[in-house]
Amino acid sequence: MVDFVFWEGWMQSFPDASGLFDGNEEKRSDHRHFLVYLDGIHQSEESHPPRVQEFLNCLESEIANDSLLVKGIEAYTITDVGLRAASYSRWFWQWLFSLQEHHPNKFVQFVCAFCIQANNVIKVGISSDRRYGPVMNYELALKIARRLEQLNFHPSHASRVVLVGYSGGAEMAIGTAEMLQKLCCSPVQVITICGVFSGNAALESIQDVAMVVGSKDPVAAFGRLAYPGRLSLLPLTNWNRWQRSHCLHRYLINHMSHNGSSGPFSVAFRQKVVAAICRELERSLVSSSAS
Template sequence: MISSLLFTVFLVGAFALMLTAALAPIETLSWWAGWTEDEIEHPAAPPHRDGAERRYVVYLSGVASLSGRFLLPRETVFIRKLRSELPDATIISDVFPYSPSGAPLLETPRLFGQLWRRVQFFKLSERRTFLSVLTNLRNIYQVMVSADRRYGPIFNQGAAKVIEDALADAGYVRGSGAPVAIIGYSGGAQVAIGAAAFLRARIGAPIDVIGLGGVVASDPGLKYVRTYHHIMGDGDNIQRFGAVLFPDRWKAAAYSDWNAAKREGRIVKHVMPDMIHAGVKGYFGRPLVNGVSNGERTAKKIASLLSV
């Protein structure tokens, strides 16, 4: 009886995995065709304030994300700490990076709408279930689409438009020259770099990317990033997958975008001691170690990079 149940769960999981993989590029192509362009409405931008003087920071969540409006509790605490460290910056944290239209999984008519809402319930209560794995897999496939040389330019153009709209909603003035920094956690770093080329062309301002345990490819967007700060925990094995999975990051690919950016000094690595990719010992960990949490250490590190 138990073996039969386990086999059924395995079959359902395998089917969901294959279906998610097959649908990953289709969502990008449907956005490009204009079938999903009306999924999200953006409010009118507020009156111009001090857009030319302020620094704008956009946070892109990791592959566990369901919606930019519903961050995990530890991410919410991290964003609060980051705002306290950068009181003069406008920090935007409601962007969903794993859809070219920016449509959160929870807010559009999708085949698995009820499933995503159930997953959100477990995530906000910080409970780990098999359903959470499906979210991670779905978003990982979107990261792979972003890194793909065929579909990536389409996906990344959509991501750049979503980020630009979020900046405009926060008061950013196009052409003001105000610098923009994008913080990408895990797969969010790949989306940030992929979108950089299109975003820079749209706003005409320098763009810096900060990857927190970033799993990134040798993306052409690196040519348009002023500096990519690669923050990595010394115990974070997940971020190392990028260096293995993407051959253009290997040393043998001397003329790849990644290695060219390294030679030019535009990729800077920062090792964080006693940190892993996620969980209580991750970049947003809340337990105190010598009176300071990992989330606070990460916020201070980012603030120091952005204050230079």
């Protein structure tokens, strides 16, 4: 609820971003590459489901030693607290989570889970909206920047920030990329996994965007129809203008679907997705060094 009262002016104006990272110059992190994972619409709190956590553990073990994987960011709240701790609606979400986790009736559990995901779907829609999206995307970018600040990130030492977005998290990643780049004063790269995104966001200053896609993913395929801004029939959209001046890299994984036993976090495809992400990280690093 606190995310929605923001639009009505019940909260104070934009948080002040000046002074970010000022205190990290002396204690800056040894890491140069920061990978920030943004989960899909199933996310309900900072902790990730077991299958996603296993995927992240696998990714963490494969990335270079000078890279840090940032987990646990709630992509669908604009404040630093999760739904359970939101000041205006804590009671509602705690009640809903309790029913989802402990109610003996499976149908009630399903309805509660659906309500949580519906909240996240609304946030994806807001992020893609040309009128209200920039406000929410700025808030999320600032939230990510503050997490990086806690990890002793400093622009003078960091080479890049990589946003890794799964499903609806891809929209949140693309929507915040350019704003995050300005806040962090460091290049930002985007990698989507089975991404569902509009392509409405401004991407002019973003050099690298890559997509890890499954050949049997109906959800991501439907996203292209739901968001016509990605269709080649509309050449003046932000997404198509970006593609005319940049190279979009696609990593196709045969037989992979959107979720479940054949999704990117399954045992069957987890390692292939991690390998694709690592290939893209290496490719973009070599490309930036050459330029």
